[in-house]
Amino acid sequence: MKKFFTLLMAMVISFGLSTCAFRESVPEPNYIHIMTEAAVAGDIKAGRSAAENRNRYIAESGSDLVPISFDDLFLLSKFICFQAGKHWLTDEFLLCVGEVVMNRVKSPEFPNTIEEVIYESGQYDGVQSEDFQKLLPSEKCVNAAIRLLNGERMMESYVVFQSDIRLGNVYSAFGDRVMGFTYFCESPNLELYRDSEPSSPGSIPTAEDSPKASFSSDAFRDFKDSSIIVYSESEYP
Secondary structure, eight states: OHHHHHHHHHHHHHHHHHHHHHHHHSOOOOHHHHHHHHHHHTOHHHHHHHHHHHHHHHHHHTOOOOOOOHHHHHHHHHHHHHHHOOTTSOHHHHHHHHHHHHHHHHSTTSOSSHHHHHTOTTTSTTTTSHHHHHOOOOHHHHHHHHHHHTTOOSSOTTEEEEESSOOSSEEEEEEETTTEEEEEEEOSOGGGOTTSOOOOOOOOOOGGGSTTTTSOOOOOOOGGGSOEEEOOGGGOO
């Protein structure tokens, strides 16, 4: 009888261990995919739940993944879509639009959160409008926001202005036949950005500087070198 109970106990322990091993082998859900779908659909509840579960997993597992707030993701995605939601615009342009917000969050010259930066008085036209509040971002814009929230950058940290006019030293400029030119400009207070070196001095780029100023080709120069990026005419509706 004692031998029977010993055998039974061994089976129970073995089953328990195998169950634990099975549980450990089950992969975590793709929370980023769930958050992306939630943002596109405007499902705040599902998005927040996925973000909370993902961030909990990161904390408990010691993962080197970057925690992401769904509220930040949703708002940044909407902002990128509001500013650059045309379907033909490149991923690089979308990233630069969102990066100005991220740079401002880190900058001593601007507020410290994505929400405060976007809604700062006198900075971005239209963000208080009903159209912006009701806007649902495209998957392309959500993906750009995720890349930025994960730490990806296209420019330098002192590039904190985006405008259709030149606001100081231009770091990069994007040419668009429909939207005109968009300039990404540096802060005039570079001494505040001690961890970054200023870009090489040079003349401010204009449409004439581009070898493809006629917008007849999708060729472009390196935007990290104060260049002009010109979109392909064939990509327009």
